[in-house]
Amino acid sequence: MSLSARQSRLHLELGDAGFSVLGLSGKEELNRPFAFDVSVLADSFAALLDCLGAPVSLFMTAPDGYERRLNGILTEARVETDLADGRSIVCLSVASRLALLQLRTDSRLILSETLPAIVRQTLCRNGIDENALRLELARQYPVRPSTLQAQENDLDFLLRLTGRQGMFIWTDAADDHEILHIADTTNRCPMLARELLTYTPNAGMETDKGPGKVGMLGIIDRAEMVPARHWVHDVHENAPEHPILSGRASDQANAPARDAAGTSAVNFGSGLANEEEAKHEAVIRAQRSNCIRQTLSIRTHAADLRAGAIIRLDTSGYSCTLGGDYLIVSVEHTARQYGGLGLTGQADSPYTNTAVLVRRETPWRPEIKPVGELPLIFSARIESRDELAQLDSAGRYNYRQYPDSNSAAHAEASASVRRLQPYASPSETLPAGWHLPLHDANEVLISCLNNDPDRPMLVGTLANPARRSVVTEENAHQNRLLTAGGNDLTMDDWRDKSAISLCTFNGHNMLHLNADVLGHRVNLVSSQGQMECYAKKTMATHSGDTLTETVSNNRLQQIENRHGTTTNKKEVHHQANTDGDISAAEHIQMESGQNTELTAGQDMRLDITESTRIQVREQDALIHIDSGSLTVQAEQAITIEGDGKGEIVFEQNGGGFRMAPNGDITLYGDEISLSADAINFYGPISKEVTAPDAVPATGVAEVLTAKAISDLASEQPSDAITILLEDFYGNELDGHFQKLKGRPWRFLSDMGDERTGVIKDHVIQISGVHINRCFQFGIKDIKLNIGED
Numbered sequence: 001m002s003l004s005a006r007q008s009r010l011h012l013e014l015g016d017a018g019f020s021v022l023g024l025s026g027k028e029e030l031n032r033p034f035a036f037d038v039s040v041l042a043d044s045f046a047a048l049l050d051c052l053g054a055p056v057s058l059f060m061t062a063p064d065g066y067e068r069r070l071n072g073i074l075t076e077a078r079v080e081t082d083l084a085d086g087r088s089i090v091c092l093s094v095a096s097r098l099a100l101l102q103l104r105t106d107s108r109l110i111l112s113e114t115l116p117a118i119v120r121q122t123l124c125r126n127g128i129d130e131n132a133l134r135l136e137l138a139r140q141y142p143v144r145p146s147t148l149q150a151q152e153n154d155l156d157f158l159l160r161l162t163g164r165q166g167m168f169i170w171t172d173a174a175d176d177h178e179i180l181h182i183a184d185t186t187n188r189c190p191m192l193a194r195e196l197l198t199y200t201p202n203a204g205m206e207t208d209k210g211p212g213k214v215g216m217l218g219i220i221d222r223a224e225m226v227p228a229r230h231w232v233h234d235v236h237e238n239a240p241e242h243p244i245l246s247g248r249a250s251d252q253a254n255a256p257a258r259d260a261a262g263t264s265a266v267n268f269g270s271g272l273a274n275e276e277e278a279k280h281e282a283v284i285r286a287q288r289s290n291c292i293r294q295t296l297s298i299r300t301h302a303a304d305l306r307a308g309a310i311i312r313l314d315t316s317g318y319s320c321t322l323g324g325d326y327l328i329v330s331v332e333h334t335a336r337q338y339g340g341l342g343l344t345g346q347a348d349s350p351y352t353n354t355a356v357l358v359r360r361e362t363p364w365r366p367e368i369k370p371v372g373e374l375p376l377i378f379s380a381r382i383e384s385r386d387e388l389a390q391l392d393s394a395g396r397y398n399y400r401q402y403p404d405s406n407s408a409a410h411a412e413a414s415a416s417v418r419r420l421q422p423y424a425s426p427s428e429t430l431p432a433g434w435h436l437p438l439h440d441a442n443e444v445l446i447s448c449l450n451n452d453p454d455r456p457m458l459v460g461t462l463a464n465p466a467r468r469s470v471v472t473e474e475n476a477h478q479n480r481l482l483t484a485g486g487n488d489l490t491m492d493d494w495r496d497k498s499a500i501s502l503c504t505f506n507g508h509n510m511l512h513l514n515a516d517v518l519g520h521r522v523n524l525v526s527s528q529g530q531m532e533c534y535a536k537k538t539m540a541t542h543s544g545d546t547l548t549e550t551v552s553n554n555r556l557q558q559i560e561n562r563h564g565t566t567t568n569k570k571e572v573h574h575q576a577n578t579d580g581d582i583s584a585a586e587h588i589q590m591e592s593g594q595n596t597e598l599t600a601g602q603d604m605r606l607d608i609t610e611s612t613r614i615q616v617r618e619q620d621a622l623i624h625i626d627s628g629s630l631t632v633q634a635e636q637a638i639t640i641e642g643d644g645k646g647e648i649v650f651e652q653n654g655g656g657f658r659m660a661p662n663g664d665i666t667l668y669g670d671e672i673s674l675s676a677d678a679i680n681f682y683g684p685i686s687k688e689v690t691a692p693d694a695v696p697a698t699g700v701a702e703v704l705t706a707k708a709i710s711d712l713a714s715e716q717p718s719d720a721i722t723i724l725l726e727d728f729y730g731n732e733l734d735g736h737f738q739k740l741k742g743r744p745w746r747f748l749s750d751m752g753d754e755r756t757g758v759i760k761d762h763v764i765q766i767s768g769v770h771i772n773r774c775f776q777f778g779i780k781d782i783k784l785n786i787g788e789d
Helices: 003-007 044-048 097-103 115-124 154-164 275-293 735-740
Strands: 010-014 016-031 032-040 055-061 067-082 088-095 105-114 133-136 143-152 168-176 179-185 216-223 228-236 244-249 264-268 294-300 311-316 324-336 349-359 378-384 399-401 443-448 455-460 480-483 490-493 498-504 509-514 523-525 648-652 655-659 665-668 718-724 746-748 755-757 764-767 775-780
Touching: 003 133, 010 088, 016 088, 032 067, 032 097, 044 067, 055 088, 067 097, 067 168, 067 179, 067 648, 088 097, 088 648, 097 143, 097 154, 097 179, 105 115, 105 154, 115 143, 115 154, 143 154, 154 168, 154 216, 244 275, 264 275, 311 349, 399 443, 480 764, 746 764, 755 764
Parallel strands: 133 179, 228 264
Antiparallel strands: 010 016, 010 055, 016 032, 016 324, 032 088, 055 067, 067 088, 105 143, 168 179, 216 294, 228 244, 294 349, 311 324, 324 349, 378 399, 378 443, 443 455, 480 490, 490 498, 498 509, 509 523, 648 655, 655 665, 718 764, 746 755, 746 775
């Protein structure tokens, strides 16, 4: 360091070099990095260019010996004047390390951290040693779910967060490094080493007895109108039905009479979570008004004044009411001493500063910075851990914004955020809404509610080349909703061919409403599984033309009560490829206005458990058999009865009998035989017997002599006889014929051979019997018809 620099009241040290200060101007203020422009005399400007960012110490000494040291960094160097001797007057910009935060702009989302932790981390990532930090906080600060820095430099980000909580920052020097203090109460601000600063208009003047007394050269008392009350109002997303509202009156103890008592300032949408936060912010805003309502400005030569310190004033020479302890809010420094260092042509001025003060008992709060100019909407992507959308219990998402320096794990880069939806439930007890889930890597747009970066919300999603829009130039006539699972709702606005289609993956289940002008139609299809139609009450199906049903397997209808099929004009046709079955637990009634026809290609069988009645009300009844026989069989009586209005006739091939209406019976035929063990006639009998032809004369024939006598073929024993049991219709021992099983049977041939047994099935084998022409076969209690075969 040169001798001139050592003797100067203002000098600067940059590394190992010392410089005489020709002049300086600068300002230090609470919550701002100090900045000074210092003019020095340098031998080489080029050597200074390599010192950008290097530590700098600026020393200022008051006439009364109190010294001030500022430790900062060199941020800029520029040549002001080149001197004839080869030296240069160089302007060096010296600033607090806090200014480094202005050089770093970022977009990041910080999760689950307290405000002090965010402050410490932000300062340290800009090269500020953690040992140089002093967090002097009186309050406890909760964990913040998420904190967004959106295109802000780190300093604006930090001041925005701390200002909302009433925190403020000042700097101090310790040896060769800078100390940063962060506090939330003025009680943590230190007193200056100088015990008292007195109002002395001529302070600082040099005398022959030594330096003069340093005091206040001038005082300016300033007052300003402020709102009488501050309100904060917000709505929290978890309880929108309960507004958050709190107010705080400005301190009226020292308020000027001209303050309007009815004025108020209302701040809405501060991102408050509860009533306590609202009360705290209302207090902070009211205290900020108190800080600017009344301030005191002083001009001095006291170089040791610094922002963030407490100074005691004696203003008795100016005003008895202004004395007391004050917090130094800001200090502006100026000095020019070119002439003192042998340089002419510059107007010199002694070191002077102007300080702005507020009373110590007034809690000082910084200006609450508004949110910087944020992008109205910025890009992000949804993150999920699997194929399904990852939502929390409130339907909120995790996302990662672009760009983002956050290194958090996948799906953990943000707190859960809400999504803007076309419709939501009007009340907690009435669940309703419209939500199409967003999946991993969906590109989305993020906006901030009330322009608060800490209240992000999803406002929409975007298509991109990796995730094409479902509507493009190829199908611009469609309005389409297609989900990740392949469920598709398409509303087609093609002229004269409008249609609506709703289908599942690959169209396996589909509803198609086609309004084609050439033919409207509706299709409901389940191509892979079942379909069920259900109506709690009436279900109606109407067809203006043909109704066709095609069933590939069975068709079953189960009806609780009545079932009816009615045609208004033509016939009803039921057709089966094999059997047709009509059954009823009670009655079956078939009725026609004209003819009723039953046609069978083969047999027709009526199996009736109880009675059968056929009644012809007006005309005739006809049973006609083209080929074959008619058999009427009854286990008991068979009765044929007329009502006396016509004959009953049984006739075949010219023979038969007639029953006249009066009851007379006539038997007629070429030959009539009556055969019985006994025939009895009762009543008058009239008979006519025709004489037979004459018997010819008889004679004696010659006796024949037998050569030999052999058995007749019919008298030879038969190997076996097979008797097949079947009913009248040729059915072998079917279901209704099972009653024959176990019944005894008896066989008797005309040669006298007899056999007996019990029926086991429909075939009876009999062997070792002699038959000439015929045999008798009987089953107990059963009448049989013995065939000729």
